[in-house]
Amino acid sequence: MTELPHPATGQPFASPVPPGSGWPGDLADATTPVAHDPAQVRALARSARTPDEVGARSSVCRACPRLVAWREHVALTRRRMFAHEPYWGRPIAGLGEEHPRALVVGLAPAAHGGNRTGRMFTGDSSGDWIIGGLHRAGLAGQPTSVHAADGLRLRHTRIVAPVRCAPPDNKPLPSERDACTAWLDAELRLVAGDVRVLLALGAFAWASALTAARRAGWAVPRPQPRFGHAAEAVLATGAGRDVVLVGSYHVSRQNTSTGRLTRAMLDDVLRRVADLATAGAPAQ
Numbered sequence: 682m683t684e685l686p687h688p689a690t691g692q693p694f695a696s697p698v699p700p701g702s703g704w705p706g707d708l709a710d711a712t713t714p715v716a717h718d719p720a721q722v723r724a725l726a727r728s729a730r731t732p733d734e735v736g737a738r739s740s741v742c743r744a745c746p747r748l749v750a751w752r753e754h755v756a757l758t759r760r761r762m763f764a765h766e767p768y769w770g771r772p773i774a775g776l777g778e779e780h781p782r783a784l785v786v787g788l789a790p791a792a793h794g795g796n797r798t799g800r801m802f803t804g805d806s807s808g809d810w811i812i813g814g815l816h817r818a819g820l821a822g823q824p825t826s827v828h829a830a831d832g833l834r835l836r837h838t839r840i841v842a843p844v845r846c847a848p849p850d851n852k853p854l855p856s857e858r859d860a861c862t863a864w865l866d867a868e869l870r871l872v873a874g875d876v877r878v879l880l881a882l883g884a885f886a887w888a889s890a891l892t893a894a895r896r897a898g899w900a901v902p903r904p905q906p907r908f909g910h911a912a913e914a915v916l917a918t919g920a921g922r923d924v925v926l927v928g929s930y931h932v933s934r935q936n937t938s939t940g941r942l943t944r945a946m947l948d949d950v951l952r953r954v955a956d957l958a959t960a961g962a963p964a965q
């Protein structure tokens with residue numbers, strides 16, 4: 682099995698990366714239970730006690746055969762410009778605070794971004810956009826997200842993907858979305874006491890957030906709020922406070938290179954998210 686040096690640490694790794702082999706930020710090890718079908722995903726997600734436990738278990742998940750094959754194929758074949766480095770090739774755990782006030786919901790990791798670096802929004806242009814924006818809004822400690830050992834810290838914020846494996850053409854199947862949703866449900870359950878705002882990056886994330894909120898027992902307005910850039914919906918958690926769902930066009934290269942999403946548009950939304958997240962929060 683070929684091993685290549687990690688671009689930051691120099692430690693050699695196989696692709697895909699075995700759990701517990703020392704990859705920066707790897708939450709799993711050889712004893713982490715593995716889900717092989719949607720029922721096992723639901724059981725392991727339900728019994729997870731912390732977001733990091735959700736992260737560890739989801740990062741070794743093998744419930745969707747098409748996505749397992751794709752993520753590992755990409756990890757083995759690699760893009761030419763990254764041919765000299767190892768690929769993570771596993772599902773991507775949530776990133777950021779264990780007690781977040783803002784939960785950012787994306788879509789799925791990119792084949793040569795998160796699937797390569799092992800971290801959400803890391804190592805590609807989407808990461809440059811969202812992490813840069815979070816930094817300008819005071820929610821990230823640095824403006825860049827290059828690799829999993831770059832020291833990135835989020836403030837008040839956690840980022841999760843409704844689908845945790847890189848899908849072909851960035852298009853998960855409905856069955857894959859449905860299988861993966863138990864991991865999102867579990868994260869929402871575990872952060873529900875802290876979170877004040879959900880930021881949905883794109884229509885897929887908006888629908889996933891509303892579905893997860895409904896399954897968590899939160900009241901979702903009827904008719905269902907429609908996605909749009911800077912759209913908002915108030916979700917009543919039933920615990921005596923509301924959570925605001927905010928929409929933004931996704932930070933995909935397709936949106937940012939065509940001007941559908943500009944830096945000013947993103948900054949406007951992230952300022953709103955930061956205001957909602959930090960109102961009454963202890964300083965960090």
Ligand code: SF4
Nearest residue numbers: 742744745772846861
């Ligand atoms: S998409 Fe989600 S449920 Fe499917 S294999 Fe990946 S982590 Fe598991």
